[in-house]
Amino acid sequence: CVTNTPGINTNEVADHAMAMLLSIIRKIPEQNAALKNGAWSDRPDEVNRLQGQLRRIAGNTVGIFGLGNIGKAFATRVHGFGPARIIACDPYVPQATADLFDVQLVDFDTLLAESDFISVHSPATAESNHIFNIDAFRKMKTSAVFINCARGPIVDEAGLQEALQSGEIAAAGIDVTEVEPLDAESPLLKIDNLTITPHVAGASDVSRVEGARRWGENAVNILTGKPLHGLANQEVLKRIAVLRSQGTSRWDGIPDPVTEAWS
DSSP states (O other), rough: OOBBBBTHHHHHHHHHHHHHHHHTTTTTEEEEEHHTTHHHOOHHHHHHHHHHTOOOTSEEEEEEEEEEEEHHHHHHHHHTTTSOOEEEOOTTSOHHHHHHTTTTOOOOOHHHHSSSSEOOOOOOOOOTTTTTTTHHHHHHHHEEEEOOOOOOGGGGGGHHHHHHHHHHEEEEESOOSSSSOOOTGGGGGGGGTEEEEEEEETTOHHHHHHHHHHHEEEEEHHHHTTTTTTOOTHHHHHHHHHHTTTTTTTTTOOOOIIIOOOO
């Protein structure tokens, strides 16, 4: 059986994406460093310069690429920061669903051109592979901030590097990379306006425990004929039924999940 644990870290990923965005537009790391280096008391002009670069979410256009469970959770968080226009690109979500979250569905080019901030919450597919490349970044505002807490292959890292270093976009925050762990010599690590975290967006004290609990429950459930959480390959149930009909001894004494639990 192949199972997954959908939903256990939806809140964590949405929180992390918002935290990255806020850290960038409020320049938290820069202000922390300036303060600890004595700028507040000795170099007030440096503090004033940083203050002039701070931005807010309210009144801006926030773009979401992928309006699944995490994308919706991110939209909910955006609304918590005051009135903002939220647009999303997701061809698999109807406008009626987007309306529930006060989100306007748009095409990809509109998402790029009109968003002040873009957060990616899409699965990695052949369709989304490297969809955010240098051509896409060039269509974005030069003041735009890009966040990716979804999957690394969605972003062409060479294109992201070029966009950040040439000023095509203002800044970015990523929790995922194409190859993980990120090589210690990666050029991404040398980009000042790029924030990187080590694929931890889905982690928390709660999600780790919940994930382990569901994995354990699935192991017990398959042996006791109970329904599985997040069963990805339903066809395995038919295979188990065939093995039983053939008298395969490994299933002796184990309830039939096809006829008993899934009937």
